[in-house]
Amino acid sequence: MIQKEDWKEISLATRAQILLNYNNLDFFKGDFKLVDIYQENNKKNLDWFYVESEHALVKSAKKTKDGKYNFSFPIEKEQDIAKMDAKSIFGRVGKIDKIIFGCFDIENSKIYRLEKTFYNICKNVKNSKYTLTEDNLRSEKILEVKEDFLNSWKALSKAEKVAKNSKNTRLEGFKGMANFFNWYNNQEKKCAYCGIHVEQIKALGENKKLNNKRSDIRGYTLEIDRMLPKLEYSEENCCMACYWCNNAKTDEFSPEEFKPIARGINEVWNKRLETIWKEGSSFKREFIFDEKSEIWKIDFDKEMNSKTK
Ligand SMILES: [Zn+2]
CATH class of the missing domain: 3.40.1350 (Trna Endonuclease; Chain: A, domain 1)
Incomplete structure (x- = not known):
């Protein structure tokens, strides 16, 4: 219903x-x-x-x-x-x-x-x-209207909201709203850093395993992170990130620098998921940290064109 x-x-x-x-x-x-x-x-x-x-x-x-x-x-x-x-x-x-x-x-x-x-x-x-x-x-x-359509629609609404709130800065790099929507729609709905899936975040929330007081506003949907913060929002420079990774990575770290932090966050999520998982649960019990992901190769350039200059 x-x-x-x-x-x-x-x-x-x-x-x-x-x-x-x-x-x-x-x-x-x-x-x-x-x-x-x-x-x-x-x-x-x-x-x-x-x-x-x-x-x-x-x-x-x-x-x-x-x-x-x-x-x-x-x-x-x-x-x-x-x-x-x-x-x-x-x-x-x-x-x-x-x-x-x-x-x-x-x-x-x-x-x-x-x-x-x-x-x-x-x-x-x-x-x-x-x-x-x-x-x-x-x-x-x-x-x-079928119930399972709603998740698609929510994701699309979220993309629209993100795009609208940042009309000038974010969309230029995506070359327009339509490209942005289509990019967003085709992203796997998991954090590119710690690897948590939206379904798992939802399960943690429903089982009172999240402390974030604002999880009604931020947390249950993935956010869009610029891998290298000085570069613009574009298909090449953006990925999906959970609220916590996005918040921790800020404009400070490159994906390469952030890797050990993401690995730590992954460990915590796995421990929490372990406490709530039961036979027949609709979410996956654990997720393995993707040590070999291409994302960890992304780093600031040789000229240190970064915020830490
Ligand atoms: Zn994450």
């Missing part, structure tokens, strides 16, 4: 992705590719997404208390919409043929997906709003 809390972590960008990829709701299956949905003009309306290849705008909404879904439009006066074309309403996005709406009925784990022509929407906008009720939705396409 999917809980309301599970949905809180699913960002608007991920919801748009769910609507776009409704044929393949489990994004972790290989061929998932993201289009670059952020356009410059979307800064004011961050919940609209544009898909160039489909000439489509995508937007999702949550159900209000009175059982309605409101989609607000970025226009000031109602009469404007008749005069305006898609371009002047939505700024510099390209051609718009259709708008895809997503209504997320979280209580019932249902997603309604609607595709409407831009013209049809314009006719029915009132006070900058397009409203749908559950009655309107009865005949629409309904997506079934």
